[in-house]
Amino acid sequence: MAEVLVYVDHLDGAVRKPTLELLTLARRLGDPVAVALGAGAADTAATLAEHGAVKVLTADAPEFADYLVVPKVDALQAAYDAVSPVAVLVPSSAEGKEIAARLAVRIGSGLITDAIDLTADAKGPVATQSVFAAAYTTNSRITQGTPVITVKPNSAPVEPAAVAGSVEELAVTFGSAATGTKVVARTPRESTGRPELTEAAIVVSGGRGVNGAENFAIIEALADSLGAAVGASRAAVDAGWYPHSNQVGQTGKSVSPQLYIASGISGAIQHRAGMQTSKTIVAVNKDAEAPIFDLVDYGIVGDLFQVVPQLTEAIKARKG
Numbered sequence: 001m002a003e004v005l006v007y008v009d010h011l012d013g014a015v016r017k018p019t020l021e022l023l024t025l026a027r028r029l030g031d032p033v034a035v036a037l038g039a040g041a042a043d044t045a046a047t048l049a050e051h052g053a054v055k056v057l058t059a060d061a062p063e064f065a066d067y068l069v070v071p072k073v074d075a076l077q078a079a080y081d082a083v084s085p086v087a088v089l090v091p092s093s094a095e096g097k098e099i100a101a102r103l104a105v106r107i108g109s110g111l112i113t114d115a116i117d118l119t120a121d122a123k124g125p126v127a128t129q130s131v132f133a134a135a136y137t138t139n140s141r142i143t144q145g146t147p148v149i150t151v152k153p154n155s156a157p158v159e160p161a162a163v164a165g166s167v168e169e170l171a172v173t174f175g176s177a178a179t180g181t182k183v184v185a186r187t188p189r190e191s192t193g194r195p196e197l198t199e200a201a202i203v204v205s206g207g208r209g210v211n212g213a214e215n216f217a218i219i220e221a222l223a224d225s226l227g228a229a230v231g232a233s234r235a236a237v238d239a240g241w242y243p244h245s246n247q248v249g250q251t252g253k254s255v256s257p258q259l260y261i262a263s264g265i266s267g268a269i270q271h272r273a274g275m276q277t278s279k280t281i282v283a284v285n286k287d288a289e290a291p292i293f294d295l296v297d298y299g300i301v302g303d304l305f306q307v308v309p310q311l312t313e314a315i316k317a318r319k320g
């Protein structure tokens with residue numbers, strides 16, 4: 001059967017959920033061959049085999065940690081040359097998109113980013129994207145070279161599909177550009193205990209209507225009752241009420257959770273651009289004419305200071 005390369009996003013051997021989702025999609029196209037790089041790469045093998053990776057190609061070298069993306073592109077290209085896959089799938093993170101774009105240029109292939117679904121027909125993969133603030137859904141096919149496609153988190157379920165996967169070390173030769181940009185310092189972000197915003201299955205966001213940094217506690221309480229990540233509109237972030245790293249939107253992060261709850265957010269096009277592909281959207285807004293209501297599956301017209309705490313209590317009560 002045809003092989004499909006899947007670039008593995010992992011942290012010291014712990015495979016992140018978007019990669020397991022990619023394996024679900026990769027199996028629709030062929031046999032997944034995973035490429036895991038850096039410290040702990042070999043530790044990913046068991047999890048990847050449980051989710052259908054017939055082979056895991058691993059490589060570890062100081063270059064992966066010490067320099068920005070080019071060493072990883074060199075390695076993915078080495079895997080591409082070794083496997084001759086029918087498609088290359090990469091998680092749609094900022095780094096993933098850069099790696100995918102560089103690989104596509106090198107191998108002379110077309111690139112599709114931010115797919116939300118993948119199907120296959122006789123001519124190869126067809127990628128679904130949601131565009132123009134979810135006003136259109138497009139289906140596209142790459143017509144030149146081997147399709148390179150990045151897929152947004154939460155686009156497919158994680159489905160166990162155990163195989164007796166093999167592990168092979170990948171021989172990588174780094175090009176002269178690999179060491180062009182050195183990482184000179186790393187500062188770990190303080191952990192909130194909440195899931196990573198771009199990977200979370202549920203995101204609870206607050207906007208200008210939250211009206212103050214201290215009031216974000218009610219957004220956080222709702223998020224914690226659901227095990228969700230916290231997002232914010234640019235208005236809330238620019239006001240200094242919540243960190244920039246939590247901004248959702250065109251100039252913030254792009255999220256695609258199963259459930260997105262927006263409170264005190266009007267639904268400007270730039271905010272929509274970062275959350276329009278969420279599966280179910282709920283909004284709480286005191287203005288029945290707010291544009292966010294054009295986008296929602298469930299809308300609550302009301303004061304968030306009354307509605308959100310009630311919602312939190314109701315969820316806690318349901319959970320017992």
Ligand SMILES: Cc1cc2nc3c(=O)[nH]c(=O)nc-3n(C[C@H](O)[C@H](O)[C@H](O)COP(=O)(O)OP(=O)(O)OC[C@H]3O[C@@H](n4cnc5c(N)ncnc54)[C@H](O)[C@@H]3O)c2cc1C
Pocket residue numbers: 206207208209210232233234235236247248249250251252253263264265266267268269270271274284285286287290302303304305
């Ligand atoms: C180039 C560019 C890039 C941008 N990028 C982004 C981006 O990445 N992300 C982003 O979010 N924005 C972005 N913006 C800004 C965007 O245009 C909007 O200004 C911003 O999204 C508005 O944030 P908001 O919805 O929180 O505020 P507002 O538009 O002011 O809306 C606040 C809402 O809260 C409601 N409200 C008020 N009080 C309550 C209450 N007590 N209970 C319930 N509802 C209440 C109001 O009815 C209103 O609908 C960008 C703009 C530009 C020009």
